[in-house]
Amino acid sequence: MNAELRPIKTAAETALSAAFAAQKAQLPGMASAREAAFKRFEAAGLPHRRVEDWKYTDLRALMREAKPLAPRPDAVALARAKNAGAAFAAVEGRRIVLVDGVFIPELSDLAALEPGLSIRSMALAAGDPAIAERLGHVVATDNVAVALNTAFMADGVVIDVAERAALTRPLHLVAFNSGGAPASVFTRSLATIGKGARAMLIESHEGAPGNDYQVNTALELTVGDEAHVDHVKITGEGAGALHVSSLMVAVGAHARFNEFLFTAGAAVVRNQLFVRFDGEGTVAGIRGATLLNGREHADTTLVADHVAGDCVAREVFKSVLDGESRGVFQGKIIVRPHAQKTDSKMAAHALLLSEEAEADSKPELEIFADDVQCGHGSTAGALDDDLLFYLKARGIPAKEAEALMIQAFVGEAIDGIEHAGLRDTLIDHVAAWLKKRS
Amino acid sequence: MPAVQETVDQVRRIDVDQYKYGFETIIESDKAPKGLNDDTVRFISAKKNEPQWMLDWRLDAYRRWQTMREPNWAKVHYPPIDYQDLYYYSAPKKKDGPKSLDEIDPEILETYRKLGIPLRETEALLGIQRPAGEAADGGENGESGESGYGRRVAVDAVFDSVSVATTFKEELAKVGVLFMPISEALQKHPDLVKQYLGTVVPVTDNFFATLNAAVFSDGSFVYVPPGVRCPMELSTYFRINERNTGQFERTLIIADKGSYVSYLEGCTAPSRDENQLHAAVVELIALDDAEIKYSTIQNWYPGDKNGKGGVYNFVTKRGDCRGARSKISWTQLETGSAITWKYPSCILRGDDSRGEFYSIAISNGHQQVDSGTKMIHLGKNTISRIISKGISAGQSQNTYRGLVSAHRKAKGARNFTNCDSLLIGDKCGAHTVPYIEAKNASAVIEHEATTSKISEATLFYCRQRGLSAEEAVALVVNGFVKDVLQTLPMEFAVEAQKLISVSLEGSVG
Numbered sequence: 001m002n003a004e005l006r007p008i009k010t011a012a013e014t015a016l017s018a019a020f021a022a023q024k025a026q027l028p029g030m031a032s033a034r035e036a037a038f039k040r041f042e043a044a045g046l047p048h049r050r051v052e053d054w055k056y057t058d059l060r061a062l063m064r065e066a067k068p069l070a071p072r073p074d075a076v077a078l079a080r081a082k083n084a085g086a087a088f089a090a091v092e093g094r095r096i097v098l099v100d101g102v103f104i105p106e107l108s109d110l111a112a113l114e115p116g117l118s119i120r121s122m123a124l125a126a127g128d129p130a131i132a133e134r135l136g137h138v139v140a141t142d143n144v145a146v147a148l149n150t151a152f153m154a155d156g157v158v159i160d161v162a163e164r165a166a167l168t169r170p171l172h173l174v175a176f177n178s179g180g181a182p183a184s185v186f187t188r189s190l191a192t193i194g195k196g197a198r199a200m201l202i203e204s205h206e207g208a209p210g211n212d213y214q215v216n217t218a219l220e221l222t223v224g225d226e227a228h229v230d231h232v233k234i235t236g237e238g239a240g241a242l243h244v245s246s247l248m249v250a251v252g253a254h255a256r257f258n259e260f261l262f263t264a265g266a267a268v269v270r271n272q273l274f275v276r277f278d279g280e281g282t283v284a285g286i287r288g289a290t291l292l293n294g295r296e297h298a299d300t301t302l303v304a305d306h307v308a309g310d311c312v313a314r315e316v317f318k319s320v321l322d323g324e325s326r327g328v329f330q331g332k333i334i335v336r337p338h339a340q341k342t343d344s345k346m347a348a349h350a351l352l353l354s355e356e357a358e359a360d361s362k363p364e365l366e367i368f369a370d371d372v373q374c375g376h377g378s379t380a381g382a383l384d385d386d387l388l389f390y391l392k393a394r395g396i397p398a399k400e401a402e403a404l405m406i407q408a409f410v411g412e413a414i415d416g417i418e419h420a421g422l423r424d425t426l427i428d429h430v431a432a433w434l435k436k437r438s
Numbered sequence: 439m440p441a442v443q444e445t446v447d448q449v450r451r452i453d454v455d456q457y458k459y460g461f462e463t464i465i466e467s468d469k470a471p472k473g474l475n476d477d478t479v480r481f482i483s484a485k486k487n488e489p490q491w492m493l494d495w496r497l498d499a500y501r502r503w504q505t506m507r508e509p510n511w512a513k514v515h516y517p518p519i520d521y522q523d524l525y526y527y528s529a530p531k532k533k534d535g536p537k538s539l540d541e542i543d544p545e546i547l548e549t550y551r552k553l554g555i556p557l558r559e560t561e562a563l564l565g566i567q568r569p570a571g572e573a574a575d576g577g578e579n580g581e582s583g584e585s586g587y588g589r590r591v592a593v594d595a596v597f598d599s600v601s602v603a604t605t606f607k608e609e610l611a612k613v614g615v616l617f618m619p620i621s622e623a624l625q626k627h628p629d630l631v632k633q634y635l636g637t638v639v640p641v642t643d644n645f646f647a648t649l650n651a652a653v654f655s656d657g658s659f660v661y662v663p664p665g666v667r668c669p670m671e672l673s674t675y676f677r678i679n680e681r682n683t684g685q686f687e688r689t690l691i692i693a694d695k696g697s698y699v700s701y702l703e704g705c706t707a708p709s710r711d712e713n714q715l716h717a718a719v720v721e722l723i724a725l726d727d728a729e730i731k732y733s734t735i736q737n738w739y740p741g742d743k744n745g746k747g748g749v750y751n752f753v754t755k756r757g758d759c760r761g762a763r764s765k766i767s768w769t770q771l772e773t774g775s776a777i778t779w780k781y782p783s784c785i786l787r788g789d790d791s792r793g794e795f796y797s798i799a800i801s802n803g804h805q806q807v808d809s810g811t812k813m814i815h816l817g818k819n820t821i822s823r824i825i826s827k828g829i830s831a832g833q834s835q836n837t838y839r840g841l842v843s844a845h846r847k848a849k850g851a852r853n854f855t856n857c858d859s860l861l862i863g864d865k866c867g868a869h870t871v872p873y874i875e876a877k878n879a880s881a882v883i884e885h886e887a888t889t890s891k892i893s894e895a896t897l898f899y900c901r902q903r904g905l906s907a908e909e910a911v912a913l914v915v916n917g918f919v920k921d922v923l924q925t926l927p928m929e930f931a932v933e934a935q936k937l938i939s940v941s942l943e944g945s946v947g
Contacts, residue, residue: 052511337864352879355846363885365870370861378885380876 029126093172116165179211253279460709726761745804748776
């Protein structure tokens, strides 16, 4: 229906306005972009269910209040962050640590950077006109969550990988939320992978359990022509957290791009991906697995925009929903008029483990070219009784049989991750989740 | 894969500039003053000699409508409609209630003759003298008598705002089936109308439905008593003729326990430069074990090849499977209208009820189609099936928009959805916007958008017998929709068959 005029602001909206007015002077750089973005937010307000893109994730209702902006982490917070990201030790990545949204070089592994790799703090780089020029322009969007991020972003990292550079170790961005006090964290990062370069970027978001904090994180990623880039984002925030993430990716020609979203944790998660295919001949895999329990709510919203033709994209999203959780998938494949020979397929499958869980899915196609192959499939249902019976008949206890089937279900998406160490780690995560469930 | 030449040619044959029904009937008509206000509503109600409660209902709708805004979420674009610049009532001048066809203006009879719609029962169907099941003698509309209960079709012809004739009323009355214009039903069976009207599509359902509630002028009313299998097809033929006139018909079909009825509607309009508004509401109610089959051939004037003129078709159609084991099936063939905005839906309230939606939407020229269905599963073990094929050519935009929702209590609900679309040329668009909401674990919902459902084995079988791959696909697709097509009125069936034989080779999901 029509967007309404809403003269009455919610408590959260009022708090955000007050915070912006009071603190904008202290936020690093980009003053005019911040103002413009905040105006956009004020005009629209927090998105609600009558805004089509937020139909199933009513942020206005889910975000009752806006927490105060997080202060710079103190010694206690830094001490807590020491072991953050340890679960991914097998990946042997180069740690880049953000604590409460602030880049902490001392905790990061910045020694002996490979040739062609540069890592900087966004807070310091934001004043650089060259950065200001790129920020917000990788995939321009009028999305309100992105606007809020632009208005309030405090820090993050700027990563540049030069042409033809091949990183031997994955970059592991560890975003840790110390949870000392209720707070909101706004991080913005920019990663630019040059032509023909090879890089893997892992983001893991974690926080103290039981703490009540809000994260709005955004990453703008440019994948150069012929580059090979893997990006994996793991959302494992504390149980009380509200996590809104926006990923904007522009992919060049003849590139390989692999995206994976793993979500298990946080009260509310909204993962938005805006992927634009700018060049021909690119092969992309965009996958995700979501495991929810209790009253958790997770939303994956994907827009795959084929501006150039002749690209192959495969999207596979799996969600396992237990308790009273709600899993949302919204995916849209757009094929622009000249993007002929596009081959884009999207699959979203939800497994409902409890009577109270809910799966909502909206896989959309918008096709403007006639010589393309596009498709989508979406299913929702419980575990197959016949298969369960088969396993039980072979002596496997019911719980174990269930776990096996769930692992296989999620595994189909996880198998798309190229890095064996990370793949194994995530399979362990699934096993741990299943164990906790039983 | 791009569309094959055969498909291109077939779609070309029904391109907008080939519209056959664009002629105009010059006839004197009786109109309400232009514009919309309380008086217009009163005027229409008075014209129909309606009871007070009906007038109150309309006025209430009109007041609510004034507070509503036109929806803008559909993928259709059109200049703002000036609702004050329309006639809301237009009827051919005639004596009150013609007693026989001879009293109907010959111009109107001629119009329907040109459209291939028989209003003279004897001339049209010959079936009166023939036992059911025996082949009818071709003629105006009898092609074959293959279906189980003969080829006779009872027709209600709606011309602008009024029903001009309803055929076979007496014969239907013998088995207790009520088939008449809704205005007549309001006089003769006010209790039935009052009991069911607005119970499926509430007055305030949406902008266009509310407008319809305020100003609807005519439409068909069907009541099939318990246990009765309606002995013939029922159909309504809608014709917009007058300039600047909106058509707002309202159809109400009630299938009482254990009954069956098959109903079909056809629509055409003259070719005109201006856009005409059509905002209809159709309500279907199926009680325990009842079945309603509703078919539509929508061929309103689509506008010329530059996108000028054409009908704005904003329609709310909804069926309520109110009783256990009831079934409602929607079939639509959409080729007309400048803009189509319609989502024939099923509320599967009764346990074990079934809803089906079969749609073929073909857009050409500058047409914009945003159509689909909603299957709301409320009862246990409810089943729904959606098959939608969209073909867009020229500079048209064709969107499938559908919702499948299984509520908490809809244990064991099942849905299967398959929607395919095909683009011909690179200036058109095909879009799919499905919403899938599973609110309980025992519901199984499958949505897919591929053409792979045509079994390889079947294709192989056909090809082995000398058919080309194209012919084989056409044959399979045709076979798939044949059951539906055969129940359509003959003139339509021929037309429809042509459309369906369009191969779906090269589809995108």
